[in-house]
Amino acid sequence: MSVQGKVALVTGAAGEIGAAIARQFVAGGARVALADWNADGVREVAGQLGAAASWHQCDVSDDRSMAETVAAAEAAHGRLDIGALNAGIAVPRKALVDFDVETFDRIMAVNARGVFLGLKHVFPAICRQGGGAVVVTASTEALRGNAGLAPYAASKHAAVALVKNAAIEWAEHNIRVNCVNPGPVDTAMMRALEQKAIDAGTADIRARGASIIPMKRFASADEIAKFVRFLASDDASYSTGATYLLDGGMLAGKMAQETL
Numbered sequence: 001m002s003v004q005g006k007v008a009l010v011t012g013a014a015g016e017i018g019a020a021i022a023r024q025f026v027a028g029g030a031r032v033a034l035a036d037w038n039a040d041g042v043r044e045v046a047g048q049l050g051a052a053a054s055w056h057q058c059d060v061s062d063d064r065s066m067a068e069t070v071a072a073a074e075a076a077h078g079r080l081d082i083g084a085l086n087a088g089i090a091v092p093r094k095a096l097v098d099f100d101v102e103t104f105d106r107i108m109a110v111n112a113r114g115v116f117l118g119l120k121h122v123f124p125a126i127c128r129q130g131g132g133a134v135v136v137t138a139s140t141e142a143l144r145g146n147a148g149l150a151p152y153a154a155s156k157h158a159a160v161a162l163v164k165n166a167a168i169e170w171a172e173h174n175i176r177v178n179c180v181n182p183g184p185v186d187t188a189m190m191r192a193l194e195q196k197a198i199d200a201g202t203a204d205i206r207a208r209g210a211s212i213i214p215m216k217r218f219a220s221a222d223e224i225a226k227f228v229r230f231l232a233s234d235d236a237s238y239s240t241g242a243t244y245l246l247d248g249g250m251l252a253g254k255m256a257q258e259t260l
């Protein structure tokens with residue numbers, strides 16, 4: 001699963017999945033440009049990776065910020081071969097009718113427009129290398145309805161649509177575009193949602209999750225990151241436009257105790 005000598009832009013790199021992706025790329029011999037809104041967090045992750053990493057404060061939902069970040073990444077490392085478009089936000093569960101417009105717009109801006117802008121701006125840079133790969137972090141919620149998650153699900157469905165369109169348009173440019181679709185991952189994002197649900201007395205997400213995931217546990221960030229590295233590597237050379245579930249079997253079907 002070699003990414004030796006490649007340069008990867010990783011967005012959302014201050015978060016646990018993004019940082020794990022960055023570590024996997026560096027372990028495989030790549031250099032990384034780490035981008036996140038959280039400057040202190042992304043600087044810290046870059047510091048742990050030493051000379052192989054640069055860091056860049058960026059807002060993936062902002063056209064100019066993404067353009068500047070890609071330019072800075074290319075300038076820092078002299079090339080760009082891989083885009084890991086991983087930045088994203090989540091919101092606690094609510095009925096569709098109770099979400100306000102501002103929340104819907106914000107989640108679409110980061111999770112959908114952010115992927116659009118990431119794709120748009122990495123394209124010319126990767127073309128300059130004669131090809132490469134992009135991997136988007138979507139979600140199981142990109143592939144199904146799930147009561148209470150309407151804006152998040154809409155934004156992740158949009159991300160998958162963008163992956164499919166870019167894959168078709170860019171095959172002739174030797175750029176593969178895929179996405180990983182994790183179920184619950186044991187990160188700060190999931191722990192924050194978990195705590196809010198417990199505080200609101202609505203659910204113990206972890207216990208409920210374990211009861212509907214055949215593997216009976218959440219994923220680790222490293223399990224997602226290893227798959228992202230595989231998809232970005234030449235070992236995945238015939239994969240493009242694909243969605244890969246990393247969900248411990250959750251979407252394979254209902255478990256016995258759930259059936260009628």
Ligand SMILES: NC(=O)c1ccc[n+]([C@@H]2O[C@H](COP(=O)([O-])OP(=O)(O)OC[C@H]3O[C@@H](n4cnc5c(N)ncnc54)[C@H](O)[C@@H]3O)[C@@H](O)[C@H]2O)c1
Pocket residue numbers: 011012013014015016017018035036037038041058059060061086087088089090110114137138139140181182183184185186187188189190
């Ligand atoms: N944790 C899970 O259970 C889970 C499951 C499925 C999919 N995902 C997806 O995985 C990705 C990473 O999630 P995570 O669990 O590491 O979450 P996280 O909250 O730890 O990391 C997300 C990172 O994105 C950054 N970010 C948010 N908005 C940004 C913006 N506008 N510009 C730049 N950076 C921004 C945050 O600062 C943060 O560092 C997200 O796209 C998320 O939707 C997570």
